[in-house]
Amino acid sequence: PDATLAVVGEAAKQGVPCVIGTTGFGGEQRRAIEHAAARIPVLLAPNFSVAVNVLFHLTRRAAELLGAGFDAEIVELHHAGKRDAPSGTALRLGDALAEGRNQNFEALRAAAREGEHAARKAGEIGIVALRGGDNPGEHTVLFVGQGERLELTHRTTTRDHFAHGALRAATWLIGRKPGSYTMEQALGLR
Numbered sequence: 001p002d003a004t005l006a007v008v009g010e011a012a013k014q015g016v017p018c019v020i021g022t023t024g025f026g027g028e029q030r031r032a033i034e035h036a037a038a039r040i041p042v043l044l045a046p047n048f049s050v051a052v053n054v055l056f057h058l059t060r061r062a063a064e065l066l067g068a069g070f071d072a073e074i075v076e077l078h079h080a081g082k083r084d085a086p087s088g089t090a091l092r093l094g095d096a097l098a099e100g101r102n103q104n105f106e107a108l109r110a111a112a113r114e115g116e117h118a119a120r121k122a123g124e125i126g127i128v129a130l131r132g133g134d135n136p137g138e139h140t141v142l143f144v145g146q147g148e149r150l151e152l153t154h155r156t157t158t159r160d161h162f163a164h165g166a167l168r169a170a171t172w173l174i175g176r177k178p179g180s181y182t183m184e185q186a187l188g189l190r
Contacts, residue, residue, distance in 0.1 A: 056093065069145055072142065077137070
């Protein structure tokens with residue numbers, strides 16, 4: 001995040017649009033990005049895979065259509081060396097799910113269940129981070145109802161599509177007015 005902020009600051013000075021894929025920003029760091037976005041177009045995304053961004057869209061829509069009668073869980077798996085858990089993509093999926101239900105993800109987020117009082121609370125959104133091997137990333141959103149379950153999953157075996165999506169985002173960002181943009185906007189999903 002610190003290195004990214006230095007690049008964004010320089011981009012704002014030079015008037016160059018900026019595409020950001022870094023995650024893990026704190027509140028002050030996010031405000032610095034917003035400050036830059038007042039001067040240049042900035043596209044911030046936790047994941048540049050086109051398919052993952054479609055997954056964000058589908059998750060929001062499924063949550064909207066299924067409603068509160070379905071419990072929601074997010075499971076993500078990444079390589080053993082990944083430092084952040086849960087991933088920025090998993091957190092964005094949680095936000096999309098909560099948006100579809102007109103709720104606040106952070107208020108409903110359940111990162112761990114353990115012990116005697118581990119029963120699921122009504123409305124919570126569970127999120128589990130798994131680590132192992134060389135996996136570039138897998139994300140599954142589960143909507144679990146009475147007698148049925150819907151799973152939305154994205155699996156990747158290479159990182160190439162992240163670069164292709166970032167280039168697509170950069171191409172879309174050229175010529176935009178200063179402001180904050182998302183990959184979903186770049187893809188016409190929002």
